Amino acid sequence: MASQPMLMTDDEIHGVSPLDLTPLPPVKRTTPDELAAAVRRARAAQKSWEALGFRQRAKLLKAAARVMLERRAESIEIIRREAGKSPAQAAMTEAIGPLDYLKNWIGVVRPFLKRQKLPISALAFPGKKGWVDMVPRGVVAGGLRWRVPCS
Numbered sequence: 001m002a003s004q005p006m007l008m009t010d011d012e013i014h015g016v017s018p019l020d021l022t023p024l025p026p027v028k029r030t031t032p033d034e035l036a037a038a039v040r041r042a043r044a045a046q047k048s049w050e051a052l053g054f055r056q057r058a059k060l061l062k063a064a065a066r067v068m069l070e071r072r073a074e075s076i077e078i079i080r081r082e083a084g085k086s087p088a089q090a091a092m093t094e095a096i097g098p099l100d101y102l103k104n105w106i107g108v109v110r111p112f113l114k115r116q117k118l119p120i121s122a123l124a125f126p127g128k129k130g131w132v133d134m135v136p137r138g139v140v141a142g143g144l145r146w147r148v149p150c151s
Contacts (some may be wrong), residue, residue: 005022008029009029010029011028013028014026017084018083019080024082042139058110060104062102065099072091072096076091079094087113113130118130
């Protein structure tokens, strides 16, 4: 699919639907100050998110996924208009598929979050013990192309 025209002003991004070249609703551009403020808020929220523990975080993510699943028709229509994807492709790559990935990854990750004892030579390090604890890293940002699913 050919690249579609896009107009950027100081305040907004104006795109067109690849389906029929009709204008899409404008998107407000984020200023560097707004981005910095968002990162500060995310860092502050991360501390309380970490304090919830894995089980509670997984429960909240599953609850959010249920809401997203209930509203999947909205997501599919937005993705269809903005990216030109078919309803089936939008559903599987962005509206429903990632929710299934979330559920599966919770099960995959859970065993790796347990404290792991390190093998330490008692001869080389008498009386020493070591462990690896997995802890959240904090704020992570990703720059994604507009046509790539964020799953």
